[in-house]
Amino acid sequence: MKFREYKIGARFFALALGGSMTITLLMPSFDMNNVSATxxxxxxxxxxxxxxxxxxxxxxxxxxxxxxxxxxxxxxxxxxxxxxxxxxxxxxxxxxxxxxxxxxxxxxxxxxxxxxxxxxxxxxxxxxxxxxxxxxxxxxxxxxxxxxxxxxxxxxxxxxxxxxxxxxAAYGKTVFVREGCWWCHTLLPEQTQDWQVFGAPPMLGDFNGESPTAFGSDRKAPDLLHVGSRNSSKEWMMLHFFNPRLVQPHSIMPRFDYLWGPVDAKGQKIDYDKWRAEYNEYREGKRVTAPEVPTYASNSDVRALIDFVLTLK
Amino acid sequence: MLKYLFYKGEDIPSGTAAVYFGFSAITWFVIGTGLGAFNAAKLAFPDFVTGLEFVSFGHMRQVHVHAVIFGWISMAFAMAMMYITPALGNTKLWSEKLGIWNAFLWNVGLSLGLTLIWSGMTSGREYSDFPWFIDLYIAAFIAFPLGLNVWMTIIHRRTQGIYTTNWFFGAATFMLIIVFIVGNLPEFFHLTGLTEAYLTWWFAHNVLGLWITPVAAAIAYYTIPKVTGNPLYSHRIGHLHFWSVVVFYSTPAAHHLMSAPLPEWLKSFASVEGVLILVPAIAFVSNILLTMQGKWNLFVENLEVRFTVTGCLMAIPLNMQGGFQQTRAINWYIHGTGWIVAHAHLALLGFSTFLEAAAVYLGLQTIMKRKLYSLTLGNIHFWLLLIGFTTYWVSMTIAGLIQGAGKIYEVPYIDVVMAEHPYMIARWIGGSLVFTGNCFWLYNMWMTAREGTVVPEGRMPHELAYER
Incomplete structure (x- = not known):
């Protein structure tokens, strides 16, 4: 191949891309290295x-x-x-x-x-x-x-x-990542306007050592960074995870009843089909009350998830 | 096509890899948009298919995203590279066999990766959700062999200069490898905290800016002159486009985190560079539209030109949004809302998909030497895609503005959710139209391969009249 003017072009390309990476990666890394953990x-x-x-x-x-x-x-x-x-x-x-x-x-x-x-x-x-x-x-x-x-x-x-x-809480955050909670719930109150409802935005040194940070980008649901300060009721969380429509009829959150696993706190098998059938009757007005939500076992995914959510103060 | 994987001879037909890539891309497009429509239905009707971990929204959202980005868009790119790079160099593809292996390993790796993230084995980092060994696989067995084939074909060309499209192909494949390796450093070396968050968005920004946007544009630089017969309006504007992509598009990663506590200088710098993205954008759109001079009848008459020009026209609102929505003046309002979701779909489903669809239509007909089976089905595909996308974009933009207002005025969140409900239904309808259109396309391309009229030697498919 005749290299011709592409010799110059290739050098300029290296310069442009290298310069770009110097500014966007190397220079911020000095700043971020100096951040002290809060x-x-x-x-x-x-x-x-x-x-x-x-x-x-x-x-x-x-x-x-x-x-x-x-x-x-x-x-x-x-x-x-x-x-x-x-x-x-x-x-x-x-x-x-x-x-x-x-x-x-x-x-x-x-x-x-x-x-x-x-x-x-x-x-x-x-x-x-x-x-x-x-x-x-x-x-x-x-x-x-x-x-x-x-x-x-x-x-x-x-x-x-x-x-x-x-x-x-660590197990709970793992469930939070696995179940994709962060596709809708952000963990980043914005610096411009979220103070009143979602609480203070995080500070520079608040993330040292965290992986993944899971800020989330597409907020279809309330920010959760300080949710434990707004609502610390385990009972509410339990109902809400099993079927969000039990406590918030207009919620579009999925049901996370499967995080209960096969058995409840007493070790008895949870009959999901029966629960769903009774819940449908309740929705159609054939029952006065919704069926009872089973209490979760202490080693279930949902217990860890609730522990995590309540840790977010 | 798979029979050539271990083929000993030298006479693998030219274009085999491109055909393999092309049909893979269309299939991933059908799968990806089907998943998208299914997810949209869940946002509109939360009790639609419920109670199973594997069909929950949180498990399926990222599968949709990666199926369309790495399945549809990137494999359509590879398809275009496999036939356009040699065509522009007046030569053959450097290694047809490598291309076939590339397509095969791509499908295997992507299927594996999607299965893993579907099951919940995720890094928890948006757009780089794949676990690190899948990232390494993608760099080594997907991006590198593709780049190698493109670079070697360009080096072995039998023309004097290198045409615009091939600069972009050669550079973008190289930058994709760099972006994949650097952007996933947090997973390879367990970088944490703000560094991890920033590199996540550095990757997400650059995989769009240095891979999807330039390659899509490069395809249009081939399709429009080829089908219209007009030479490219300006080689120099092409230069401006290329260099401004490398310089300006590679720098604004931090504008995705305008409300996070990153260094302020970095956010300001990113924001200014973000506005400068308008330079390559305007260069590209004007160059393509000016190339159409005197041939605007083809916008109506020819399917490939219609797809390409529609995609170029969508680049105008796309870049006007992209340039300005990331400035502090606007970002505080629409950050994290459906507006951004609409914008992302304008980039990938509007602008980029329309350009690639044209390349796949044109390429498959050219290589297989078969005229498109049915113009009617092609038209149905075009209009379902356009109407479905527009429905999606308009509804999500409105939903985003509602969310923005709710955010600013601190409206109880559930009221925002209720106000968005009609737009969520519209979004699902739009996505379903796109999915339906793609099913028609797959059938049309399949029938083209089987029953399309043979294109005579020395003729291009667009020179023949449509028959159905």
Whole structure:
């Protein structure tokens, strides 16, 4: 081939595309690297864990190897009552979030505090760990590895907290991603006008360590970033997930009754056909009340999803 | 066609790969729009087919999106490249066998990827929903072999210069590979937070701006001069189009996240660059419409010209919207509403699809040396597509304005949902018309292959009269 003037063209092409990528990728990366993780980001990455989309540890997005967020009212070592404390439990074999694996992600100050005071470098995936979010005297929040600083083991913390005070929020966010909730519900109140109804838009450092962020782009339903502050009723959530038309007759949200799985909280088989038939009778006016929504089992997908939604404060 | 996968001889008929790609593309188009219509029905009637995970809206939405982008649009592009690149270089395709393998692996990989995201195995990142190993597969077995075939064909051309269409083909295949690898870095290296969010939209923006828009335009640069017999109005405007695509279209990714806490300079820069997208847009539209000089009768008489010019005309509102809706002055109102959904369909179903449909119509007739089986069916296809799309676009634009108003005045959300309901029904009707039209098209093309009149040696299909 005669290369002719395409030699010049090819060089200009490299210059144009390379310049474009320098401006849109390299330059913003300096800014984004300097972002310090806020308290929100520390909380979020600790309850969400390493990844809530596809990963080799949880390939079918069924909530395998996910951390839990617990509320402790007793000291897990002594059993003595103490000030209620939020802890994030990583059982053995659960991958730590970005901030623990790569402390640089936390920003310089948070990184230093988390390493020096929080001892996060001592956390071991093989043994599992319990983390806390703490402020220093100047209200800089950092991550503390409670397994290293206080000897709290994952098993002891889970046992002390009990099922009622355990939130499977990471598993719940995985269900949120898998079921495509984010195709309609955004997680991004807009800076221009959403304050009144959907709450404050997120700040620059609120996302460090989160993957995927799942902002959503096509809002066909209310924003959910602060939904737990607007509505914290588990009962309402349960009815709404089973069939949104039970609590909001004009809703266009799909029914998520299949997230209940085969059995209810008592271990009895859920008869979906019977429920749907009775619900249809109710809709046609042949019944006065809608059929009773089965209570969900504590290991069902919907329990995790409700835990996640209520975590969004 | 599959018999050539392990064929030992050198005499694989020219155009085999293009025909394989062409029929695959039409089939994906039928599947993709069928899924789209089904999803639209769910938005209008939420209890339509309910209670099963695999037919829930959240599992099927992304399958529709990826089936039309990577099945229909991209395979139609590949089809066009397989026959236009060698035609413009006065040569044969570099490797017909590679092309056939490319089409085969494309169908296999896409079927696998769609099955995975349908089942919920998603990265949770819009437009790059595929898990990372599917992304790698697409880069290695779909984008790279396609690019290789195009580049090698251009290098082995038997003409002096390279025609406009082939600059775009050569550059866009290269940029697609770059965009796929860089845009999916968050999945390969687990980048998180704002970086992940930004790269998600960097990918989404550039896969449209550096792949779909330029290749669709490049196809029109071939179709219109070829069928009308007029030379391209201006080679220089073509230059302007090409260079401004590379410079301006590759930079405004951040305008998709105008309300997220990205660096402010980046948002402002993206917004200004976003307006400059009007440069390639105007260059392209004016170049094509001016090429039509003296041949406007073909807009009525010839199906391919009608499709192409309609697509070009739709590029005008598309780019006027695209240039200005991303500025802060307008974006705050329509961001995240149905307006954007309407705009995305104007780009992919309006502008781009009409151009590719013309290329597939023209290409399949040319390669198979068969005149289109039925003009009537072709007309039905055109009008169902146009009316269905317009219904969709108008209803979603109105729904978007309602959502915008509801957002600004902080109306209780459920009132917005109720106000949108009629437009959701209209959207479903529009989508169903498009799907129906595509079923006619598949039948028409199938019958063309079987029973279309043979085009004599040395003649082009558009030189023959339609028979039915």
């Amino acid at each position: 308290e929100v980001a520390l909380d979020k990455q600790l309850w969400a864990g390493h990844e809530t989309g596809f990963s080799l540890e949880d390939p079918f997005l069924t909530g395998q190897h996910k951390p839990v967020k617990v509320l402790l009212k007793n000291d897990p070592k002594t059993g003595q009552p103490m000030e209620p404390t939020t802890a994030y439990v990583y059982e053995a074999g659960t991958t730590f979030p970005g901030g623990i694996l790569h402390p640089d992600n936390l920003g310089a100050t948070v990184k230093q505090l988390s390493l020096d005071r929080g001892h996060i470098a001592e956390a071991s995936k093989a043994q599992g760990a319990v983390f806390l979010v703490k402020p220093d005297e100047q209200k800089h929040y950092y991550i503390e590895n409670a397994t290293a600083t206080m000897g709290w083991t994952p098993d002891a913390v889970l046992k002390t907290a009990g099922d009622a005070n355990t939130q499977h």
